[in-house]
């Protein structure tokens with residue numbers, strides 16, 4: 001076991017950090033708590049591509065940056081610390097690009113892949129619906145075969161990048177027991193979007209997507225019919241480590257603010273850093289942050305090896321996201337009353353952290369996956385759930 005980063009990894013993170021502090025943070029802070037407009041986000045994504053953010057998972061021979069998952073994770077963690085809304089948008093766009101790389105036909109690849117990797121196109125993954133969240137097997141959006149294509153009808157909810165997307169990879173029911181992915185273009189095929197205002201991370205789009213009699217050609221199908229559920233579950237495995245890193249980035253920002261404040265604020269004739277119970281809070285925050293990081297990078301290392309690791313990625317996701325909420329809450333506590341005001345950043349870090357235990361499987365769902373794998377008994381009341389697909393590198 002080696003916890004040392006390579007010289008290359010350290011340099012990559014350092015150069016992204018310098019760039020993001022100078023060029024991304026000011027833009028993200030200007031749009032704090034409001035959606036970062038599409039044209040602005042395109043500009044940021046284009047600037048991030050040379051660092052391997054938004055394109056790192058796709059191999060170089062296919063036009064990506066071809067990073068290993070640990071290096072990619074380190075870069076995202078840093079960006080999530082500085083500008084989680086921008087990092088989140090890049091992560092979803094990279095997920096869409098990876099889906100095209102993995103499942104796309106030659107025609108789909110030539111139409112979408114280079115644009116997504118460069119930040120010229122913005123993609124999203126549309127699985128959840130108003131009545132379908134924790135159980136993706138229940139998707140109701142239908143793609144009905146018609147002459148030369150499909151007609152899509154249904155609603156998708158909570159779709160990250162939705163209202164600034166050019167392209168949606170939509171999970172649709174193509175048969176009674178069959179879920180499939182279809183690539184739907186916003187302009188050419190036409191879906192409408194409604195942006196949702198949330199507790200935090202409002203710079204990053206989360207939207208409702210409506211499909212009303214949307215006609216798409218037959219070659220919109222991604223991969224074979226029926227791969228929708230398997231591909232969704234595999235995408236979750238990787239995404240869970242990245243949502244863990246999102247939580248870790250936000251928690252680091254809160255922790256850094258608390259350490260700085262504790263060294264400056266004086267009460268009872270000394271800085272509050274000298275009070276033992278403030279030290280306890282800092283020690284707890286630092287330790288939980290390290291636990292979260294160890295779990296997240298172990299998950300990424302296993303994904304990189306291509307071995308089954310849904311237990312470990314679920315552990316990383318639930319622990320890191322719940323720890324981030326506790327860490328950001330303690331950061332407010334260290335700040336006293338000031339921590340509750342908009343004058344200091346920790347109330348925003350807390351709101352952002354509180355977003356993370358829900359997407360890509362709630363904390364409860366992660367615990368059910370872990371316990372199912374330990375006990376061999378599924379609490380989902382669905383034995384199919386026990387046969388969770390094994391993650392394979394590049395698969």
Ligand SMILES: Cc1cc2nc3c(=O)[nH]c(=O)nc-3n(C[C@H](O)[C@H](O)[C@H](O)COP(=O)(O)OP(=O)(O)OC[C@H]3O[C@@H](n4cnc5c(N)ncnc54)[C@H](O)[C@@H]3O)c2cc1C
Nearest residue numbers: 125126127128132133134158159160358359360361362364
């Ligand atoms: C910010 C954000 C971004 C998102 N981005 C995307 C995206 O890009 N694409 C996409 O498709 N979806 C996205 N989602 C949707 C997300 O994956 C779902 O919100 C999540 O899976 C939970 O579904 P739900 O909100 O419908 O909650 P529900 O499934 O209704 O759950 C409600 C509560 O019941 C609990 N619960 C549910 N089932 C069980 C059970 N079997 N046992 C015990 N407890 C249970 C849950 O843990 C939760 O506490 C996003 C959500 C958010 C908040």
